Amino acid sequence: MTSPDSTRVTDDSPDSDGDTPLPPLALDIDGTLTDGTGQIDPRVFSVLPEWPAPVVLATGKAFPYPVALCGFLGMPERVIAENGGVTLVDGAVAFEGDPATVERATAAFRDRGGDLGWDEADTVNRWRETEVAARLTADESLLRDVAAEFGLELLDTGYAYHLKTPDATKGRGLQRVAGALDLDPASFVAIGDSENDEPTFAVAGRSFAVANADETARAGADVVLEDGYADGTLAALRRLRAE
Numbered sequence: 001m002t003s004p005d006s007t008r009v010t011d012d013s014p015d016s017d018g019d020t021p022l023p024p025l026a027l028d029i030d031g032t033l034t035d036g037t038g039q040i041d042p043r044v045f046s047v048l049p050e051w052p053a054p055v056v057l058a059t060g061k062a063f064p065y066p067v068a069l070c071g072f073l074g075m076p077e078r079v080i081a082e083n084g085g086v087t088l089v090d091g092a093v094a095f096e097g098d099p100a101t102v103e104r105a106t107a108a109f110r111d112r113g114g115d116l117g118w119d120e121a122d123t124v125n126r127w128r129e130t131e132v133a134a135r136l137t138a139d140e141s142l143l144r145d146v147a148a149e150f151g152l153e154l155l156d157t158g159y160a161y162h163l164k165t166p167d168a169t170k171g172r173g174l175q176r177v178a179g180a181l182d183l184d185p186a187s188f189v190a191i192g193d194s195e196n197d198e199p200t201f202a203v204a205g206r207s208f209a210v211a212n213a214d215e216t217a218r219a220g221a222d223v224v225l226e227d228g229y230a231d232g233t234l235a236a237l238r239r240l241r242a243e
Contacts, residue, residue, distance in 0.1 A: 020243050021052075021053070022051065022052050022053050022240060022241065023053055023187055023188060023189045023205075023206070023240065024053040024054040024055070024056070024178075024181070024183060024187055024188045024189070025051060025053065025054070025055045025056065025188065025189055025190075025191070025237075026056045026058045026080070026170075026174050026177075026188045026189070026190040026191075026200050026204055027048075027055065027056070027057055027058065027190075027191050027192075027233065028058055028059060028191065028192035028193060028194065028196075028197050028200075029057060029058075029059040029061065029065075029066065029069065030059065030060070030061070030157070030159050030193075030194075031158070031159070031192075031193035031194065031210065031212055031213075031228075031229060032191055032192055032193050032197075032210055032229070032230070032232075032233050033230055033233060034229055034230060035229050035230060036212075036228070036229055040069070040230075041229070041230030041231075041234075043230065043234060044073070044230060044233075044234075045072075045073060047234060047237060048073055048075060049073055049074045049075055051237070054076075054078060054181055054183070055075055055078065056078045056079065056080060056174070056177050056188075057069060057070060057078070057079050057080070058079075058080035058170045058173060058174065058190070058192070058197070058200055059079075059080070059081055060081075060082065060083045060133070060155075060157050060159070060160070060162055060194075060196050061081060061082070062081065062082060062124065062125070062126070062127045062128040062129075062133075063079070063081040063082060063086045063088075063127060063128070063129055064127045065081070066079040066080075066081050067079055067081075067088060076090055077089075077090065077091070078090065078177060078181075080170050080173035080174060080177060080200075082128060082129065082130045082131050082162075082164070082168070083131065083155060083157075083162055083164055083168060083169065083170055083173075083196050084096060084097075084168040084169040084170045084171070084172050084173035084199070085097045085099075085129065085130025085131050085164065085165070085168045085173075086129055086130055087173045087176045087177050087180075089176075089177050089180040089181060090180070092180060094176055095129065095130060096130070096165070096167065096168040096172060096173070096176075097130040097131065097164060097165035097167065097168035098165045099129060099130050099131070101150050101151070101152065101165070102130070102131055102132055102150075102152060102163055102164065102165065103132075104150065105132075105146050105147065105149070105150040105152055105163060106132045106163060108146050108149070108150070109142060109143060109146045109163075112142060112146075113139075113142075114134075114138065114139050114142050114143065114146075115138060115139075116132070116133070116134040116135065116138055117134055117135025117136075117137050117138045118135060124160065130164070130165070130168060131162050131163060131164035131165070131168070132162070132163045132164075133160040133161065133162050133163075134160060134161040134162075134163070135160060135161075136156075136158075136159070136160060136161065138161060140154075140156075140161065143161055143163065146163070147163055151166075152164060152165060152166065153165070153166040155195065155196055156195065157194045157195065157196050158193075158194050158214055159194075162196070169196075169199035169200075170196055170197060170199050170200040171199030171200050171201075171202055171203040172199070172203075173200075174188060174190070174200050174203045174204065175203055184205075185203045185204060185205075186203075186204065186205035187205055188203075188204040188205060188206075189204060189205070189206045189207070189208070189236075189240060190203075190204035190206070190207045190208070191207070191208045191209075191210065191232075191233050191236055192207075192208075192209065192210075192213070192217055192221075193209060193210050193212055193213040193214070193217055193228075193229075194213065194214055194216075194217055195214055195216035195217060197209075197213075197217050197220075198216050198217055198219075198220035201217070201220040201221050201222070202220065206222055206223075207220065207221045207222045207223070208221055208222070208223045208224075208225055208232070208233075208236040209221035209223070209224050209225065210225050210227065210228050210229060210231075210232035210233060211224070211225055211226055211227055211228035211232055212228035212229055212232075223236070
């Protein structure tokens with residue numbers, strides 16, 4: 001990864017193809033492929049399936065969500081889910097972390113009066129296999145105490161608190177996925193907006209933080225984009241095509 005710079009890219013960047021082969025991509029979803037309302041920007045449905053190199057969706061969401069998005073996009077199922085806890089590459093699933101410890105820590109959090117903050121259906125965690133997510137209204141101090149007690153990490157993505165095994169990261173997920181594709185992780189370009197994307201930035205050869213990114217992502221990225229959300233991501237992709 002090169003050192004961060006202050007390069008700014010606007011949504012008016014050139015769209016012409018350059019002579020350099022386009023790189024594989026590792027793309028966050030929330031805040032990166034979405035608009036400001038949290039909805040997937042419809043433009044990605046034409047841009048991403050046409051990308052000529054592998055595209056990996058790297059997210060903190062539960063495993064089924066990025067898999068479904070790959071299906072709707074018409075792309076191969078190449079996924080890093082649950083902040084690196086689960087990876088899927090062309091039919092092969094791999095897991096990282098210690099879900100049993102996460103389960104015990106979550107029980108302790110609840111026993112001490114903590115509430116994850118979701119409704120009864122809890123679709124945020126219902127299909128989650130390696131970590132637990134809490135709404136940002138949950139008791140952060142208690143969550144951090146429990147995380148420390150059980151040797152876990154509490155990750156604040158700006159969308160939820162994630163109680164997870166420290167070694168399960170998107171960066172390690174990218175290493176696994178790249179290996180399965182027989183690619184060097186440094187050949188990837190990563191785009192994201194949150195502290196959970198910083199480990200991906202550290203592994204990828206090049207990284208972009210969209211304008212809405214938090215301080216950790218901005219500090220870890222090679223380039224901070226002028227535009228936010230999917231506008232920034234699409235501008236970065238146009239820049240790559242123009243090089």
